[in-house]
Amino acid sequence: MDDYNTLLLDIYHAARTLPADEFPAVLMAMLRVAVGFDFARMLRADISSGAVVVHGCIMDNIPTDNALDWETIQRQDVVLPHVLAHPGKPVSFHCGTLFAAPPHAIMRDYVQRYEHRNGLAVMLPDAETGLVDGLSLYRAHDAAHFGLRQKQLVQWLMPHLQEALKLNRQLAMPTDLPPAHGALLIAEANGAIQHCAASALALMVAEWPGWHAVRLPTALLEALRRTGVDRYTGKHLVAHCQRYRTLLFLRVTARSPLMQLSRRELQVAGLYGQGMRAKAVAKALNITPATARNTLQRVYLKLDVHDKAALAVLLRQPQ
Known part of the structure; x- marks a missing residue:
């Protein structure tokens, strides 16, 4: 218990003191030591439609393109419905056993490609936004199962991970962002999305049909990389950008007639x-x-x- 309390103190201290572009990696490193995993993904999503619509994603040792691959197979992922039906309750699974049947060939290919042979997953609703935060941890070795201790630890930690990320985003927000109207979108310099408000997502999809909140669209990212450019005007939206360290804070509004x-x-x-x-x-x-x-x-x-x-x-x- 002392180790757990120390971990919580370290997490909240890091959330209050580290910049928003450094905190997610540090948080994942702390979690890796405490739980033990080879790969991790933490996402924020809207599940109101029955599908998982991603609003932001933090990857640890997982290629960014994996998020797009996962979206193509999520409806065949038998773990997902169970996790969604039991919010806050982690579920562990061995992918070789879970996806052994012939109909799961596409899942077996996905597991083999990314070495996600053992998994531990949990989702927790966020009452403030109506979204859910999900954490998925994976181990590459076929015999490296997640046990009861890891499940209990993740169940205890998940609400604190959720709060620590929100706290860090709030404290890291630049004070000289454009006026308060507009939906917030936070991205890394390489375009990877950390946070995307629901109304920002709707405007982005209107501008770029089929867009997923994984990376900024190429046209938007390339425009913002030009010297002196802090505003993008599209057909349906206007995005004002404030750079802070290696992060891009965007306020997205509908384009005025x-x-x-x-x-x-x-x-x-x-x-x-x-x-x-x-x-x-x-x-x-x-x-x-x-x-x-x-x-x-x-x-x-x-x-x-x-x-x-x-x-x-x-x-x-x-x-």
């Missing part, structure tokens, strides 16, 4: 939406009333609005 407008159209729309009549707008901008009316007509067509009230609502939205 107002971005379709030219500078002059935005000026006319702004004044008209404030309550001015077309003649007053024309006078304020030193243009003819006919130009003001024609410009306003183009604004209505581009924004698909039909009256001043609807225009005023759009103008009040964050851009």
